Amino acid sequence: MLKKSFSIVSLGCPKNTVDSEVLKGNLEKFNYQYSEIPEDAKIIFINTCGFIDSAREESIETILETLELKKYDRDKKIIIIGCLSQRYPDQLRIELPEVDAIYGVDSTDRIIADLVVGSTCCDNIEGIRSLLTPGHFAYLKIAEGCDNSCSFCSIPLIRGPQRSRSVDSLLREAEYLSQKGVRELILIAQDLTRYGTDLPAKPDLFTLLQELLSMKLFPWVRLLYGNPDFWNPKLNTLFQKYPELCPYLDIPVQHASPRILKLMERGYDIRKIKQKLLRLRRDVPTIALRTSVMVGFPSESDDDFNMLLDFIEDVRFERLGVFTYSKEEDTRAAQLPDDVPPDEKERRKDVIMQLQWSIASDFAASKVGRKIDVIVEEQAASGFLGRTVWDAPEIDCFVKINSKKQLKIGEFYKVKVDSIEGLDLVGKVR
Numbered sequence: 001m002l003k004k005s006f007s008i009v010s011l012g013c014p015k016n017t018v019d020s021e022v023l024k025g026n027l028e029k030f031n032y033q034y035s036e037i038p039e040d041a042k043i044i045f046i047n048t049c050g051f052i053d054s055a056r057e058e059s060i061e062t063i064l065e066t067l068e069l070k071k072y073d074r075d076k077k078i079i080i081i082g083c084l085s086q087r088y089p090d091q092l093r094i095e096l097p098e099v100d101a102i103y104g105v106d107s108t109d110r111i112i113a114d115l116v117v118g119s120t121c122c123d124n125i126e127g128i129r130s131l132l133t134p135g136h137f138a139y140l141k142i143a144e145g146c147d148n149s150c151s152f153c154s155i156p157l158i159r160g161p162q163r164s165r166s167v168d169s170l171l172r173e174a175e176y177l178s179q180k181g182v183r184e185l186i187l188i189a190q191d192l193t194r195y196g197t198d199l200p201a202k203p204d205l206f207t208l209l210q211e212l213l214s215m216k217l218f219p220w221v222r223l224l225y226g227n228p229d230f231w232n233p234k235l236n237t238l239f240q241k242y243p244e245l246c247p248y249l250d251i252p253v254q255h256a257s258p259r260i261l262k263l264m265e266r267g268y269d270i271r272k273i274k275q276k277l278l279r280l281r282r283d284v285p286t287i288a289l290r291t292s293v294m295v296g297f298p299s300e301s302d303d304d305f306n307m308l309l310d311f312i313e314d315v316r317f318e319r320l321g322v323f324t325y326s327k328e329e330d331t332r333a334a335q336l337p338d339d340v341p342p343d344e345k346e347r348r349k350d351v352i353m354q355l356q357w358s359i360a361s362d363f364a365a366s367k368v369g370r371k372i373d374v375i376v377e378e379q380a381a382s383g384f385l386g387r388t389v390w391d392a393p394e395i396d397c398f399v400k401i402n403s404k405k406q407l408k409i410g411e412f413y414k415v416k417v418d419s420i421e422g423l424d425l426v427g428k429v430r
Helices: 013-031 051-072 084-088 090-096 108-115 153-159 165-179 205-214 233-241 258-264 268-285 302-315 342-365
Strands: 005-010 043-048 078-080 135-139 184-188 222-224 245-250 288-295 320-322 371-380 385-389 399-402 414-422 424-429
Touching: 013 043, 013 078, 013 108, 013 135, 043 051, 043 084, 051 078, 051 084, 084 090, 084 153, 084 302, 090 108, 135 165, 165 184, 165 205, 205 222, 233 245, 233 268, 233 399, 268 288, 268 302, 288 302, 288 342, 302 342, 320 342, 342 414, 371 399, 371 424, 399 414
Parallel strands: 005 043, 043 078, 135 184, 184 222, 222 245, 245 288, 288 320, 399 424
Antiparallel strands: 371 385, 371 414, 385 399, 414 424
């Protein structure tokens, strides 16, 4: 085991993944050697998530499991970074005294300065990231923080206000990732649609995408995390103009009851949002829409819940995630009575997922008999697993490819869909 070996356990969202990749790249610059296996490393970083209860629980469980390794190697260093440690540093120091160091978000400079004697700052993200993703896809974080003021959300408390990166720096990083062999670039931020509003020149998402897509660096470019309130319909034209832009959009609506949306301080008219989404479907007929919704928000009634069900049925999102409300400390919603019983929250979640299963099944069935482009993700017992343009990595569905011949990971193939298995497609390379 090398003295300067390290490993990173990256939890939570892709934004955390990018932060971990920047840390990894900077440590490697100073000749630290990365180990995929935490047990084999002298220093283990745990990049935590602190967004909701389940994420915090996963982070704490991971920390406790990792601390067990100190029983076998007292010199091993366990360092906590990320959202949970940003929000609760004092509590973590008290409850987990065995941890060697605690840093919050945006802490790569401090970590390097503490570990490497004589270092002053880190290299720019555009050329230093060392990927933790499989290599054929990567995330491009175009902004940090959030300027939205949803009453239930702790992200602004953790990550701060929105800080967009310049178009030039993003294009340089995109070129760097392309040279590294990335085939699918996935744009992320807390809210893509507000990109640039904090910059002096006020570039917007349309401008950034125009410049990025015109460079023809990637076969696929995907968009995650757009706020429907700020989605500009002129963006629809980019899907038509650039075939590289995947007909896929993750656009969380959270709810459809005007009363609940007002309490959530989401601030938009659900009728206008529905019109935007239906126009998007007209402009881009092949698009798959992903959304996230929340059930059990304080005072959510049966009528409110039924409005949400009706909205989902009308828009028919191809991909959907549902969360139950949990009170987040120091948010405005935490001042409201958490009055929907836990079992009722779970029941409502189950009802939505049953409806969504039906919608997603119909979408999958519509692909049977068709030849579609698939990027190969990994080898499986009976062949390979891949994804379509309608599936983001790690959150959506797979294509199960029956193939006796060797396929190349990260390459695109035409697959004839023969059947569906659950919500996954099954087919052969043709």
